[in-house]
Amino acid sequence: MPAPPLPTPKVIRVNTRGAVILAEESPETRDSRGIYLPNYIEPVSHIAIGGSLAKVVYFTRSPEEPPSPSIAATRGSSSEPSSPRSSGVGSPPSRSPLIPPSSSHTRNGALTPLVLESHGNGHNDTLDTDLLRSTILKRTTRVHHIPGGSINFERFETSNISSLITFISELISRSAIANGVSIEEMRRGVKIMATGGGAHKFGELFEKELSVEVRREDEMECLIEGMKFMAMIPEEVYYFSDELISELSHPVTTKGTWGRKDAVTTSSTSADQPVLERPSPDPPKYTVTFETGEEPSAHLPCLLVNIGSGVSIIKVDADGTFERVSGTSLGGGTLWGLLSLLTPARTFDEMLALSEKGDNAMVDMLVGDIYGTDYTKLGLKSTTIASSFGKVFKHSGEGKEGSERGTFSAEDISRSLLYAVSNNIGQIAYMNAEKYGLDRIYFGGCFIRGHATTITTLSYAIRFWSKGKKRALFLRHEGFLGAIGAWIKNIDAEEIQGSSPAAIS
């Protein structure tokens, strides 16, 4: 077998200087906030299709910075707690994604490919934001002299792919009107970059229904490119605080035997393995710390753990070369699938909401349930989960004549399964980070959804197994890494061609 060629490191050409993440409009949009790039000029639009969710990324022009600044918290403090949005899994699929809330003016922007730069002010009377309107009116100079605009993020269920087709179709039509060109001309200026399973499944459909060029991109390459790009955006990468680790290095005896290392008396145990208290699911006890946004090299080498329906674990070397070194089939699809059978929840957000109210100790067998106390010889706290769902069989199985069957609450089941899947991913991720000597472990993928319990569990697993030496890092746009990577991957090509593609990636 011939040695495969190594990929060359890429220089990212998108100017991220001054980039800001826009405000969260509602809890559902916490991972899909727009990013304002005041110094970027190239207008392209991309769509990436993943396993179970279609992630859509596209860029719209708006040279003035939008009024909503970044807010420094994963969950944010939105003044519009439940403004209807099209992007969430939880939103009704029938509603048009083109009716944005009035505050999300960045999403109303039009695609403005470079081929259209000689056109002046067009028929922009269908646009409903003053900002975009003023942008168009100002375009007396060449387009590339008016930098600035936003990357927009949307999600669609691939089971409801027609709504995605409609969305892109309307985006193109609107952009044609805004730019004062025909739809045919607009279509020629648009390319779609398709990546992941969706590229296989829907590539031809996009070409046929949208009459635009479709390019197919490798999924893993897009993930890595996307991660590298997003890591440059200030306040995009975050992690939980070191407070827990410092507590451990200065242990204070609390109730029980926690931290009482003198209670560890036996030989054949991992006595040097610290017993970490499970962090509470809600900040601010473990406050979120944001990184400032650095060059990609500051983030490498690293491990990227992408949690979609399944899990891919990718080692990225200092020079940007990467390898999918591991993975697990126990991912988001497992949690969603089992909870859709076991609970009345019909969307993943509903499942997460259930889990917030649950107590996993009702279904999980804890160390304390087995031994009555901590198993100090093994360094296991009484609250450590010994067996996920371990109490269920006992109460519904043989000898009970099924009388107690089905008495487990959807909330408790949801929390138990969320813990089980998250812990397991964290454990396998840690072992790979250890194997390859990597200290930075990034978690991405639609599974995370900015959900505090998920993030806490993954963070805790990395801390626990690494004895506080390694750190779990997260990205606000965790579900869009492949889509943003597909967008980035084609920037160079566009510049060379001098054309203005819109891309399905």
Add this chain to the structure above:
Amino acid sequence: MPAPPLPTPKVIRVNTRGAVILAEESPETRDSRGIYLPNYIEPVSHIAIGGSLAKVVYFTRSPEEPPSPSIAATRGSSSEPSSPRSSGVGSPPSRSPLIPPSSSHTRNGALTPLVLESHGNGHNDTLDTDLLRSTILKRTTRVHHIPGGSINFERFETSNISSLITFISELISRSAIANGVSIEEMRRGVKIMATGGGAHKFGELFEKELSVEVRREDEMECLIEGMKFMAMIPEEVYYFSDELISELSHPVTTKGTWGRKDAVTTSSTSADQPVLERPSPDPPKYTVTFETGEEPSAHLPCLLVNIGSGVSIIKVDADGTFERVSGTSLGGGTLWGLLSLLTPARTFDEMLALSEKGDNAMVDMLVGDIYGTDYTKLGLKSTTIASSFGKVFKHSGEGKEGSERGTFSAEDISRSLLYAVSNNIGQIAYMNAEKYGLDRIYFGGCFIRGHATTITTLSYAIRFWSKGKKRALFLRHEGFLGAIGAWIKNIDAEEIQGSSPAAIS
């Protein structure tokens, strides 16, 4: 913290020369066949209590080898396919465990502690086997001059602990009659060794209800001692054949791209990771190979993966010292618990039977479901499971109005979850074996139950992740390691005391 003392290696005093495993009486007894020890003389009886099943081990005298020899297959070829037994989880809990099938004469033996050796033939008219009767009649010399007898294995649900109390109580009564002594005298010659969570939960209950001494033993120590002892029994340790590995080292192109390494063209992939075909769940394609039974040192160092309700992963050094280095809460309890909620099966054996008829591709999202083909760049076959239960959410989730909910068969669900749990344990076990440089990976615990699909999946996972370099090893009495270890651990103490304990361990 003071350095804990290291345990000293132990010499096992039980004479295993000539040991044979007795015939399987039915599929349910495949992992609880008696072991005949022609040269062992010390009569002790032990009971070990685990998380969800109470494992009972006790020794009965019978100097003549029983007529049923060992049979060389995990599943055996029983002529009594479904003879009722008390040992399985699947047997009705109300039936007395003291009514054995006529062939299992070894289970009818009585405890004969050394303190009773001066007693002659007693009231043995309640014993229903000719062999034991003749044994008792022959006892004109001192007991230790008539070696030979069997280790017996029984299982009880801890949720039905009263049947276990009844079992031990009747065993003591019967033994008193067989030995011609009073029940009180018999009780003084019996000790119980309790280990695991049951020691905490039921120790006092045993002392009170049975009026015998109860000793508590450390669970991990017992597991290791039990594994070391059992590995000396011929045809106890087995593994699947090397056929698969040799196929891989001489790859033949079959349908699809399997083995076609020239199809791997990309750089950034694990191109050197072999793509292993999933073995069929049924031997004889991957035939069982038995080890001959060797000194414990031949088995060390090793990794012991004990799969009960949860999973403990224990590193055992060449000198017998050990450390619990890892574990996962995704174990037998998880499979049993989830399947008891998702299927009509009420016992674990029913769940395993369901899984034999299932097709996991109906609920799992395979690589081929996502990409339409192998993802050769990543070395993933189209039949590789990308997401366990990944098809469920898609068909029962949002946008489908719940119409397809519940259309997944219990068989398919059972097989998918069995694969998911087994694969995951195999993956984590392999990573630990790799980390500590251990080539021998033993799997024990009640989860396995001699079930071909489970064993195949674990074997496959170790082969896959180790690229054929490491081997999964199994033990016929996989669920009884802790119990047998508790029995072994006290042999030395008994000899020193000169008394004849019966032990609950």
